[in-house]
Amino acid sequence: MKTYRTYTPGEPILWRGDKLNYVASVVQGVATLGKTLEDGRTQIVGLLFGSDFIGRPGREEIDFDITAVTEVTLCCFQRPAFESLVASTPHISEQVVQMALDELDAARDWMLLLGRKTAREKIATFIDMLVQRQHIEGLRGPKPKLSLPLTREEIANYLGLTVETVSRQITSLKKEGVLEFSDRRSFRVKDMRALKEATGDDSEGGLII
Amino acid sequence: MKTYRTYTPGEPILWRGDKLNYVASVVQGVATLGKTLEDGRTQIVGLLFGSDFIGRPGREEIDFDITAVTEVTLCCFQRPAFESLVASTPHISEQVVQMALDELDAARDWMLLLGRKTAREKIATFIDMLVQRQHIEGLRGPKPKLSLPLTREEIANYLGLTVETVSRQITSLKKEGVLEFSDRRSFRVKDMRALKEATGDDSEGGLII
DNA sequence: CGTTCAGTTGAAGGCATTCAACGTCGGTGG
DNA sequence: CCACCGACGTTGAATGCCTTCAACTGAACG
Incomplete structure (x- = not known):
């Protein structure tokens, strides 16, 4: 059964x-x-x-x-x-x-x-979602090492973008010090507030979950 | 109650x-x-x-x-x-x-x-959906007069476009003889096959419902 | 050491947006 | 009755964001 x-x-x-x-x-x-x-x-x-x-x-x-x-x-x-x-x-x-x-x-x-966010907002929202999910799954340190389970192409297909745009936006968030990649598939969020702001969503009173 | x-x-x-x-x-x-x-x-x-x-x-x-x-x-x-x-x-x-x-x-x-269709495909898909819905609701003639319940702005917000783009695409479908408007809110589909083709979806064997 | 594939970066191009002006229709009040 | 107004819609021109095309990098693997 x-x-x-x-x-x-x-x-x-x-x-x-x-x-x-x-x-x-x-x-x-x-x-x-x-x-x-x-x-x-x-x-x-x-x-x-x-x-x-x-x-x-x-x-x-x-x-x-x-x-x-x-x-x-x-x-x-x-x-x-x-x-x-x-x-x-x-x-x-x-x-x-x-x-x-x-x-x-x-x-x-x-x-x-998909309908209304910019490429940058899409990427930020996606990363934020990964953080939430992996937080629920038990990764709870202050700035835990998170895994990026999808390839750039899969991310692109999830966000309605091209691989090139995904790559550029992730690079841009890296350069701004919002994200830090140890490896291509693992990263930390260095600046959660900046990430939340980049999502384009309501600021939720500035509270960081 | x-x-x-x-x-x-x-x-x-x-x-x-x-x-x-x-x-x-x-x-x-x-x-x-x-x-x-x-x-x-x-x-x-x-x-x-x-x-x-x-x-x-x-x-x-x-x-x-x-x-x-x-x-x-x-x-x-x-x-x-x-x-x-x-x-x-x-x-x-x-x-x-x-x-x-x-x-x-x-x-x-x-x-x-929202993620993958072009403006033209979005409009065609939207019109096609209206046809299906109003067909179910009882409008069953060969080329029945259908109503467009939304304003251009609402259509734009439904399709992830701007009003101008919506207007241009509808005009284009009119000029091609796919749609015919009697009034701004009522229209007929003159060429169902062309409409289906414009949706970008699988052609379903060319069968027109 | 060559191959392959995921990812990055640069340059050019295009589709939809933005900005602006005009047209149309319905309602209101003089 | 008709002039005026505002909302909705259309059309044109310019801009820009993302895409497309292309070349390059780097890591994994035989």
Whole structure:
């Protein structure tokens, strides 16, 4: 009833239109939800981190591709078992609604980013989101070393930019002393206030979380 | 337990952060869900048409503004009554999940539009969406007269463009004979195939719905 | 040591924006 | 009745941000 599957970086987990014969939760790793136009332009419409969930009650298919970014481990459940569990347990059903609403809020925040933010604001917002996520996941030091799980190309596809623009904006934040990279995939936020200001969002009274 | 409220065009229905003391369904009219940055840049993250629903089980507040675009009539229910109805009726609960998932899919489609489509593709996709919606609502003639419920500014805020660009692209589609306007707010699609092609989406085998 | 691929950097170009002016329509009041 | 006004929409010209194209760097790997 419960099985584990692992995927290597870059490996497709599910294709658009695939039958969802199981539901799953991400044990470890990062995956993307992506949509593509005829001519190859791609937009990442969501990220999956540890403990995130794949599967939609009552839906057989998905309308996007799911791809492993890092090594990903999934914990999979047979769909019928899951459906009946949801149907019979109001508490679980409640949880499913909340998850869908959370994702909806996240998607709408991202719509604001994609439609109205500048390249610099997009990058700052993205970095800020990574900080929040990894803070939740337990990295809590004053200026902890964070990981950048995506390549420049994936970041570009998540933010509606090109790789070159992503590279330039990250370099610019480095030069300004807002970020510090030890390695291409690990960094620290040296100036959280400046980062928050660069997001373009409400300043939240200057409070730094 | 059930009350009706009407709003005039432009009137705010709910502000971001407002307590949701009731849930409601749209009886008639069109409303927008909008998000705004500090400096006034605005992004419309969703539209409400007839029979759409306002309210999120388990959530007290909303994170966006809801504004009447046309005259809007809402049918409002007290929140506690609704919550207990959802909790006690699995069928209703199921419906709520499906609505949330539908909105999520729509939001993700729009993310692809905002992040990766050109101005022309955005306008074509928007018009195509209006056609689909009004088709569902009963306008089914071969080339029915459709209404454009939003102003140019609202369209711009929905598509992540400026009013000028919206105007130019609509004019261009008119000149090409794809659209025909009788009045600034009513139009017909003269060339559905060309419209579909202009959306940039998969051609769906050339089938025109 | 050569190859490859992710990332960076520079220069040129283009699409959408910005700025500005004009046109159109509906409502209001003289 | 019509002149005036304001909101909405259109059109033109110039600017700019991001993209495109191209070349280069550097680390990983056989």
